[in-house]
Amino acid sequence: MTSTKGNFELLCLENPLLDIQGVGDEKLLEKYELKANDAILAEEKHMGLYEDLIQNHDAKLIAGGAAQNTARGAQYILPADSVVYIGCIGKDQYGQTLRDICAKAGVRTEYRIDEEQPTGRCGVVITGHNRSLCTDLAAANCYKLDHLKSPEIWKLAENAKVFYVGGFHLTVCVPAILALAEEAAAKNKLFIMNLSAPFIPQFFKDQLDQVAPYWDILIGNETEALAYAESHNLGTTDIKEIATAIAKLPKKNTQTPRKVIITQGLEDTIAVVAKPDGSVEIKEVPVHAIEKEKINDTNGAGDAFAGGFVAGIVQGKPLETAIDMGQWLARLSIQELGPSFPYPVQTYTSS
Numbered sequence: 072m073t074s075t076k077g078n079f080e081l082l083c084l085e086n087p088l089l090d091i092q093g094v095g096d097e098k099l100l101e102k103y104e105l106k107a108n109d110a111i112l113a114e115e116k117h118m119g120l121y122e123d124l125i126q127n128h129d130a131k132l133i134a135g136g137a138a139q140n141t142a143r144g145a146q147y148i149l150p151a152d153s154v155v156y157i158g159c160i161g162k163d164q165y166g167q168t169l170r171d172i173c174a175k176a177g178v179r180t181e182y183r184i185d186e187e188q189p190t191g192r193c194g195v196v197i198t199g200h201n202r203s204l205c206t207d208l209a210a211a212n213c214y215k216l217d218h219l220k221s222p223e224i225w226k227l228a229e230n231a232k233v234f235y236v237g238g239f240h241l242t243v244c245v246p247a248i249l250a251l252a253e254e255a256a257a258k259n260k261l262f263i264m265n266l267s268a269p270f271i272p273q274f275f276k277d278q279l280d281q282v283a284p285y286w287d288i289l290i291g292n293e294t295e296a297l298a299y300a301e302s303h304n305l306g307t308t309d310i311k312e313i314a315t316a317i318a319k320l321p322k323k324n325t326q327t328p329r330k331v332i333i334t335q336g337l338e339d340t341i342a343v344v345a346k347p348d349g350s351v352e353i354k355e356v357p358v359h360a361i362e363k364e365k366i367n368d369t370n371g372a373g374d375a376f377a378g379g380f381v382a383g384i385v386q387g388k389p390l391e392t393a394i395d396m397g398q399w400l401a402r403l404s405i406q407e408l409g410p411s412f413p414y415p416v417q418t419y420t421s422s
């Protein structure tokens with residue numbers, strides 16, 4: 072047991088959401104025109120989903136928001152007071168619930184409170200090992216650069232050593248992402264982003280490309296990598312080639328070589344590390360599968376991977392170890408309800 076405390080080395084930014092998670096079926100997916108395994112922004116036709124899940128599918132209210140899950144995951148591993156999370160919530164009970172869950176997980180939250188919009192919600196439809204995410208951002212869409220730049224919050228950014236921003240935030244406040252990215256590049260800190268969902272490279276390509284030069288580490292999964300390749304006309308569906316192309320994109324901070332990490336479900340995780348001479352090193356890290364019967368649901372598995380991985384990076388672990396820590400935490404999370412982690416806290420041991 073370590074008694075040393077952290078110093079809020081890790082600062083995460085994104086969309087705080089409450090997940091409304093229920094078990095559904097083909098009919099429910101069809102009713103709202105949802106794919107079994109996807110993440111989308113809600114349109115008018117989806118607005119009935121949340122009440123439907125609560126009334127007819129025994130839905131549970133759990134903390135969500137991809138990077139908020141990652142923040143809780145990283146704090147699960149790191150010493151107390153290591154993680155700050157920033158985003159925008161409403162003045163309501165759902166917002167209070169998020170605050171309470173993060174406080175219990177030891178994550179310091181610095182929310183902007185929107186006076187008009189309610190806290191954002193994500194409808195989660197579980198069918199087997201798939202999960203369909205449908206997000207009504209509401210207050211989460213009202214994050215403002217002014218909040219980040221207010222003296223007491225910006226002090227936290229200046230103090231942090233590693234930044235983690237969910238790609239989902241590219242739909243919300245690019246100036247805030249760029250402010251953190253510039254801070255990282257100027258002071259040789261680490262700026263980590265996640266591709267988050269196929270619709271980000273598909274429909275938010277310009278925003279993505281604006282922040283790409285700042286990526287020290289980019290995390291994604293295989294479907295997001297394929298969506299990236301398609302929207303950028305890379306002309307390949309080979310994950311290693313796609314990761315290599317991303318690793319070789321121009322980089323603002325030339326002191327740190329870029330690393331691109333692509334998870335592929337049960338297949339090996341691909342890590343591509345750029346070298347100063349322009350070449351790359353490709354690593355493949357195996358996943359240690361658990362028995363299917365032990366899986367509760369896969370909502371938040373990718374966020375948990377990112378949490379374990381980023382914790383490893385904050386601790387200065389070798390890349391393969393950080394990836395293994397991500398796999399370990401994802402394995403723990405899929406055995407829980409939604410994006411949660413088991414208590415009492417378990418300690419990472421290499422697998």
Ligand code: 26A
Pocket residue numbers: 085086088089090110111112134135136137138140193204205206208237239240242370371372373374410
């Ligand atoms: C902007 N969008 C669509 C989103 C999200 C999101 N988090 C932030 N922004 N859509 C889904 N999520 C979260 O992803 C987690 C699972 O990976 C859900 O809240 C869920 O907890």
